[in-house]
Amino acid sequence: MALTQADVLAGLKEIVEEVAGIPATSIELDKNFSDDLEVDSLSMVEVVVASEERFGVKIPDDQVTELKTVGDAVNFIVKASA
Amino acid sequence: MSAQRRVVVTGLGATTPIGGDAPSTWAALLAGKSGVRTLTEDWANTIPVNFAARVAVDPSEVMERVELRKLDRSEAFALIASREAWKDAGSPEIDNERLGVVIASGIGGVTTMLDQYDILKEKGARSVSPYTVPMLMPNGPAAHVGLEFKARAGVHTPVSACASGAEAIGYALEMIRNNRADVIISGGVEAAIHALPMAGFAAMKALSTRSDAPERASRPYDIDRDGFVLGEGGGVLILEEYEHAKARGAKIYCEIAGQGLTSDGFHIAAPDPEGIGVQRAIKIALADAGISTKDVVHLNAHATSTPAGDVAEANALRLALGADADHVAVSATKSMTGHLLGGAGAIESVFLVKAIQDRLAPPTINIENLDPAVTVDVVRDKPRTLPAGDIAALNDSFGFGGHNVVLVFKSVN
Numbered sequence: 001m002a003l004t005q006a007d008v009l010a011g012l013k014e015i016v017e018e019v020a021g022i023p024a025t026s027i028e029l030d031k032n033f034s035d036d037l038e039v040d041s042l043s044m045v046e047v048v049v050a051s052e053e054r055f056g057v058k059i060p061d062d063q064v065t066e067l068k069t070v071g072d073a074v075n076f077i078v079k080a081s082a
Numbered sequence: 083m084s085a086q087r088r089v090v091v092t093g094l095g096a097t098t099p100i101g102g103d104a105p106s107t108w109a110a111l112l113a114g115k116s117g118v119r120t121l122t123e124d125w126a127n128t129i130p131v132n133f134a135a136r137v138a139v140d141p142s143e144v145m146e147r148v149e150l151r152k153l154d155r156s157e158a159f160a161l162i163a164s165r166e167a168w169k170d171a172g173s174p175e176i177d178n179e180r181l182g183v184v185i186a187s188g189i190g191g192v193t194t195m196l197d198q199y200d201i202l203k204e205k206g207a208r209s210v211s212p213y214t215v216p217m218l219m220p221n222g223p224a225a226h227v228g229l230e231f232k233a234r235a236g237v238h239t240p241v242s243a244c245a246s247g248a249e250a251i252g253y254a255l256e257m258i259r260n261n262r263a264d265v266i267i268s269g270g271v272e273a274a275i276h277a278l279p280m281a282g283f284a285a286m287k288a289l290s291t292r293s294d295a296p297e298r299a300s301r302p303y304d305i306d307r308d309g310f311v312l313g314e315g316g317g318v319l320i321l322e323e324y325e326h327a328k329a330r331g332a333k334i335y336c337e338i339a340g341q342g343l344t345s346d347g348f349h350i351a352a353p354d355p356e357g358i359g360v361q362r363a364i365k366i367a368l369a370d371a372g373i374s375t376k377d378v379v380h381l382n383a384h385a386t387s388t389p390a391g392d393v394a395e396a397n398a399l400r401l402a403l404g405a406d407a408d409h410v411a412v413s414a415t416k417s418m419t420g421h422l423l424g425g426a427g428a429i430e431s432v433f434l435v436k437a438i439q440d441r442l443a444p445p446t447i448n449i450e451n452l453d454p455a456v457t458v459d460v461v462r463d464k465p466r467t468l469p470a471g472d473i474a475a476l477n478d479s480f481g482f483g484g485h486n487v488v489l490v491f492k493s494v495n
Contacts, residue, residue: 021148042152045212052208 002082003055008074015050016070019043029071037070047073057081089258090494091335092327093171093320095163095269096432099313099419102139103166107429108436110138111444112465116297116418118311125277130284133296134275135313135420152213153226154191155273155314159425160223161230163318164267168231171320172332174265182235182263183228184254185318186246186270188424188481190220193276223271223316235263241424243481244384246270247317248427248489252341254321255489264326270428271316280312286351288388300421301448302385302392302414303456310386313420317429336438339474339490340371346484353391353480357398360478363486364402371490373474375406380443380468380475382430383458385414386421395478396456411443411466412458418447427479427487434475434491441468 013024020039033039039047044067048059051073057080059067067073094104099117101107110117117135126132141150141158150158164185194217201209216222221239228237236257240249247270254268283289290309292299300311319338327334342363348354368374381399385392392414400407415433422429437443442465449462468475474492481487 019148019151021146042212049208 003078005074005078008055008077009070011054012051012070012073015047015054019046019050027070029069029074031070032068033070051077055081087259087261088324088337089255089321090324090327090337091319091435092322092332093167094335094432094435095165095167095170095318096316096429097137097139097159097162098315098317098429099135100138102144104170104432104436108433111415111418111433112442114418114445114447114463116300116447117313118296118299118420120296129277129281131280131289131291132293133299133311134280135311136275137315152217154194154217154222156187156191156271157217157223157226159271159273159314159316160185160227160318163269163271163316164227164230167267167318167320171322174330174332176265178232178234180235180264181231181233182254182257182266183224183231183233183237184240184250184257184266184268185224185227186240186250186424187220187223188241188243188246188272189274189279191218191222192274192279194218196276196278227267231267233267242485242487243483244421244423244426245479245481245485245487246424246427248431248477248479248487249343249485251319251321251338251428251431251489252343252487255338255341258321258323264323266321267318268321269316269318270425272423272425273314274423275312275314283312290387298448300387300417302383302387302417302446303396303453303460304449305451305453307387307389307392309388310416311420313422314425315422315429316425317432319428319431319435334494335435337492337494339373339492340367341490342367342370342488344486346486348484351482353394354484355390355394357394357401359484359486360395360398360480361402363478363488364476367476367488367490371474371492373490373492375403377472377474377492378403378406378410378476379473380411380413380434380437382434382475382477383412383414384478384480386416393453393455395480396458400457407458410459411461411468413444413461414446415444427477430477430479431489431491434477437468438473438475438491438493441470442466443468
């Protein structure tokens with residue numbers, strides 16, 4: 001069953017808070033992972049792997065560099081879960 | 083040629099089994115407290131030894147969770163002790179290209195390696211943390227401290243098993259003498275309390291098995307000693323060029339005046355029973371410091387509580403110091419802290435600096451019956467007052483592989 005954008009955003013907020021210590025309240029769709037949330041390339045690997053486990057999707061390595069904002073990741077995961 | 087640059091100690095930091103910082107550790111040491119406890123982990127009863135000396139204050143009590151999840155425990159210890167030492171030194175404003183870091187570890191991020199191997203087996207390669215390598219590398223503790231303080235004169239990690247911490251401080255001494263740096267954050271850390279390293283040490287019969295009385299298990303120089311007790315934690319000293327320290331009005335604890343390094347060429351793990359390498363290291367260190375055996379009033383011994391090691395060391399001390407050994411108060415502080423491996427030489431150097439400052443040699447606890455083969459003057463049960471005036475004290479540290487390191491500290495007027 002496809003996940004909703006709200007489901008994925010809520011889950012992703014928890015993951016980013018866990019990995020990078022960014023309060024969930026400051027994590028929004030237009031935030032850039034590296035520039036706004038200080039998620040560096042190694043932390044991004046953790047975000048990706050945790051997202052795969054949580055949402056039951058595959059995020060191929062060559063797609064990870066395309067996920068620049070939280071919104072990019074949410075949209076990718078929603079589509080992948082469809 | 084100009085005179086040799088002198089090096090002084092201007093800051094101390096520690097996190098040990100008996101205290102979360104240097105002052106509380108020193109107070110517990112003088113009070114003769116043991117940091118050894120029965121382990122509560124599930125694995126503890128699957129190996130022959132179920133006790134060790136964990137740090138008194140867990141890193142999770144003083145560091146943020148998000149910071150800790152990217153750090154091996156040994157790296158957390160290095161940051162905790164370095165932050166304390168840096169603050170103790172007055173958080174000096176200095177040229178970062180003249181600031182270095184030398185922090186050692188005997189084993190490196192061994193618990194990270196083993197925990198991630200468990201994850202690899204259970205969940206597959208994709209679940210292995212991207213921080214695995216920076217967490218397990220032995221230079222990780224030094225590198226994280228270098229990053230935090232933006233040290234650009236060089237970040238180094240000597241590795242010589244249980245001599246590593248002392249070797250790091252000696253390396254730092256040379257960096258300042260050689261004019262590579264004016265200030266060095268130096269020390270050693272270890273975080274190896276885990277089933278595999280403990281099973282390995284137990285297989286060598288190196289660990290005490292006195293599980294009915296863990297607090298009394300580490301008993302250097304006692305006739306019934308049966309091995310060392312594994313400890314964790316670390317110590318850090320800020321070493322600084324003397325004129326640099328004076329110019330900024332720094333608090334100066336004492337001088338680090340010399341070091342002696344030798345190797346046994348005898349056996350991969352056993353000490354040379356004649357202790358020739360140890361004797362040579364002491365002589366080299368005293369000559370390097372420009373002092374004689376007459377000036378030495380205190381020595382923090384390696385004395386890990388193993389049957390062979392303690393006596394080999396004591397014999398070597400007696401031979402190297404001769405009749406002057408009669409006025410050297412010998413303390414075996416591993417009786418309280420356990421053996422911190424690569425952290426040992428560092429915390430014991432912190433203890434020496436405090437001993438010179440307070441003129442007190444810390445006690446050795448748990449000696450019920452002194453081994454008659456021990457012919458040095460052991461400080462037992464209670465601290466002993468050291469003489470006023472100019473004094474010098476030694477720290478000796480040895481490591482599997484036949485590494486011998488002796489450091490000389492002396493008072494500064």
